[in-house]
Amino acid sequence: MENIYKIYENQSWLDVSNHLYGNVGYSFELAILNNASPSDMLKAGQEIIYNAENTKEVLVLKSLNDNKSIPATAKTDGNNEIPVLRGIGYMRIGGDFKVS
Numbered sequence: 590m591e592n593i594y595k596i597y598e599n600q601s602w603l604d605v606s607n608h609l610y611g612n613v614g615y616s617f618e619l620a621i622l623n624n625a626s627p628s629d630m631l632k633a634g635q636e637i638i639y640n641a642e643n644t645k646e647v648l649v650l651k652s653l654n655d656n657k658s659i660p661a662t663a664k665t666d667g668n669n670e671i672p673v674l675r676g677i678g679y680m681r682i683g684g685d686f687k688v689s
Contacts, residue, residue, distance in 0.1 A: 592641045597659050598633040604660035605631070608653065609639055611646030618643075630663065 594609060602625075606616040620627040623637045631637075653660070 611649030
């Protein structure tokens, strides 16, 4: 059976799967069911369909509900560039890291 879910601000497919089922395991299924790619950005207010009969992690859903939590972890700064990693863990000998 399919139902309608309204997307919240900053939600990704992983967030939606977690909110509906208590795990991220259905994120690919949700995207495919809605003729989308799992990497597509979702828009607040967008309506998607989902399978209400998928297995749910009841304790996770109870915890989310009890804490009034809505997973929303999507990146929203509009910057799609890969960040430059810095710090001693990313230095190269002969490049940024000099041994004296």
